[in-house]
Amino acid sequence: MNASVDGFTAPGFEHVAEAFATSFAHHHAMGAALCVRVAGETVLDLWGGTADERTHSPWTKDTISVIFSCTKGLVSILAARLAEEGRLDYETPVATYWPEFAKSGKATITVRDLLAHRSGLSAPREDLTFEDAVDWNMVTGRLARQEPLWPVGDGHAYHALTHGWLIGEVIRRVTGVTVGQYFQELIATPLHADAWIGLPPAARHRVAHLRAGRTLTDLVARQAAARSSGEIDWPERALTLGNAFPPELVTEEGGFNDPRAHAAELPGAGGIASARALAAIWSSTVVDTDGVRLLKPGTVADAVRPQAEGTPVFGGQAPLPRWGTGFQLPSLAREYLGPASFGHDGAGGQVAFADTTHQVGFAYLTNVMEAGTDQRATSVIDALRRTLRQHS
Template sequence: MGASLESNLNLGREVMDVHGYCDERFARVRDVFVENFTDRGDVGACFAVSLEGEFVVDLWGGYQDAARRRPWQKDTIVNVYSSTKPMAAICALMLADRGQLDLEAPVANYWPEFAHNGKDRVLVKHLMSHSAGLPGFSRAFTTEELCDWDFCCSDLAAQATWWEAGKQSGYHVITQGYLIGEVVRRITGQSIGQYFKTEVADKLGADFHIGMDPADFGRIADLIAAAEPTPLLDLDPDSIPGRALAGLDLSPETAASTGWRQAEIPAGNGHGNARSIVRAQTAMANSGSAFGVELLSAAGCAKALELQTEGLDLVVGIPVKYALGFALPSAKLPVSPNANTLFWGGKGGSTVMVDTDARVCSSYVMNQMDNFMMPGPRGQALSDAVYESLAVIS
């Protein structure tokens, strides 16, 4: 279905190769991918799209490093930050679909210690929609502490909620992964990284990892810090965003550390590329099946679309429509023309898009970070090109 692509870009004195394939119906996507390098500052990147469960775009190009000495390869992977969250979500949705997890049940049914400090009424679905009222820890944690699973989960179990669970949402930047992951561990006996590997990645051939093997460190691209200033948030240390983000170091230097790479931080340290994200998430756009594997039922996929909260996010300060494990398009985040679209993104610009109306799944992954609100100009330009191409096809 795909047309092979071998082309060169002239970037000043540099000559960069763009590789992969692109169905000619999506030629506009290929053009925009090139424009991201020539006009929008990409250094190394990849973009992939599936339609009706089959790849129609799989492009990569540029360099793994700021010095432009290591070309981006087909198997290059990179830390995608919060684009890891849909991987944690699909694990929980699969367990719910199999009858092993009740999304309407109290978290304490699976994790008894969690009931401490009045949290017996926090439901599993609240974890999935950033409405559990636990967007941060009891104090600022070091990166070393974030890499200690039991330490993080014990802190979250001991806390009281910061607001009444389920009433409103506040982005659980790093804590969501531990919360969902501990429920998965209590049910399956496996860490969420292990469960994702055996039940999703291995079955679909998705080169995505929550917890890296050092043997694969050599193919991880360097993250390059954003040139744009960080958006100003209310970081009063006593405010909800100030407490939620206290001490959180999500710098490229931290991402390159051995401890961060090897830990399981399912809200923020997944490593993969656009192809692997699309492999893992395509089933969600196609009634539960992808690449010859049934991950969950059509009803299980539809469950993810149920609106949980809508309104001002208490941490990021903008209105967000939260479903189960994903967000839905809104006036502030018009990422898709189709209402039944699930999406999320990662710090710096990576994206995950699951359009159940068009049966399209797409992902953009890069190493040159930015500080724009998701999906950022590069990811949005590629998404727009996908929809332009779909409009022509239909």
Template sequence: MKIQGNCSDQFSAVREAFADSLRSGADVGASVAIYLDGEPVVDLWGGYTDQERTQPWQRNTITNVWSTTKTMTALCVLVLADRDELDLTAPVTKYWPEFGTAGKNHIEIRHLLGHTAGLPDWDQPMNLDDLCDWEKATTLLARQSPRWEPGAASGYHRFTHGFLIGEVIRRICQQPIGTFFADHIAAPLDADFHIGLAVKHDHRVSDAIPAHGPAPAANPRVAIPVGTYVTAQDTWSAQWRRAEIPAAAGFGNARSVAAVQAVLASGGQTPSARLLSEATCRMVFDEQSHGMDLVLGIPVRFGMGYALKAGDAPVGMPNLHTCYWGGRGGSLVVNDLDARMTIAYVMNQMTHLGLTDPRSHKLLQTAYEALAL
């Protein structure tokens, strides 16, 4: 399998691991990127954009990265916090007064970031049309009660996370989160990542390929089931691409994910300017919860907008100041502030394994082995 792109000699084993994944058929089309000290040392892509394997994955191919988008949403919050336009410990009602009903007046911004707000789902069933209706999605959340004491535990806010945080950003900046991200993060970094995809980019999109076989049986440790609402096929639609769904509908590739997130791993410094202070970058590690997630049914340690290194974490990392998250189907981004390294993996072939996907784990393991050389 021919792999394209660039890879430093130090990380040649990552190239081999990536090639093996494509050669074996575990991946159809994919990309992997590593930034070290803010500079790209791995930028590889290969395979095909379609399940029939007729169209090659190109340098500028992008795809839906699902919940890896949440790391971009979190970065928007950190940028505003760094500018003193948003206080992570302030009540949400400071920015969104209508939110303070039904026992939610004490919910803080940090609870939204750490999935501890008690609003992991809507109280009524939602569909694709509803998810694409910003006013409806946010108004319903503002009216309902939390399902547990905010701050007491995490319960993964699968879709609500982006609407809750996105509405706070909209109230502060008077612009949608997709526009804020594009203007204040993607543009300065020249990063090809989009929350709300313009029609001019449609020809570059590789549609998500549904996972093989039936979904696994329900996890018995899930205390609060939430709706999934969207299939892989739904994300093929123009409706999904145009909508701003900042918890799940981001489009990019490994290069663009790593380019954006490397800002965090490099202490806030970009190639041309400082986007965040080092102190703000370290805010990510303010632990919000650590235990069995009520929605995921797995142990997770959440900080500010990211999961953190922990002995019981689904993703293994050697260094203390490491944060990460991934997307449905297998995409993953890891920021290691101790090693000043970011690694991102983005693909089109989905699996049912999520954060335990062996494809991303192999690349991550290989990257750390190369780093130790």
């Protein structure tokens, strides 16, 4: 049975709203939100279902949720803006901005390498605890000292969590403020967007409770069963940091359900936002939105040039994602609307992106985390693509 859906749908976008309502099917006690802007104007702003199954609290227009790796897209916007302003050069060695980073053979790694998952620091060599993970200086210090996991220039692998600390520290060195503060100054405050990298205490009660769905728990179980004894699974370690997070990323009260994770600045996966906020942010990268235009067309064109694609260093199964300079590009793994789209999805079913052709800002969020062939956001994007073709 589908959940009750509230909100606004502009004429002509009813099929997209229907796809959103259908995404609740077969997902018990799920909550979700969808927001879409076209040419700066809101055409869909919908929400429904359950924000917290423990208390049966409904998902409302004010509910916010952990956006996981959609946070990487936000941080990549920050880096692109600094590049546009001439304050950051993608081709410059990271150590120019962060001298300590030059240790252990990393002197030639560039800012673009960091953003494109090519730095060789996709996971820590030494186990981190949760307490380590919420300590900025602890993590960035470890990464600055660490030797890359593969020779510089020899490939890429998804920096699931370390990506945020790496580029976040560069941003801190360039701007003099933390990545969460810079995000508020440049993006969230001008757009009046409910989005944070480091949640303030006053907003804590609005956060949806996350739960691992069946496909995610099944995937984690299969991966554990297939792993050889004593073998390091580097892609899994990229997610867990050793002992900091569970493979599912959440437990009932732990992982990314822990208020300490919400409050910390975890720019690889710990951003918290509403779908409404994310749609406005991505819209503002391609068109004037509520008086804000974050990036110039030339800046976007440079940042979406392909930088990493194909089989990662530690292997992977098709379909595989593609990366620009921080931004996730369209691929069979995440098609978006078409070749003019760019953004970032997130663990469990989160998706946020922009499209230059249709001047779209899109966001879909959910608190029931699925994996594999999860089609909830994909079906909504497919419906939006068909609708936009009919309007063009």
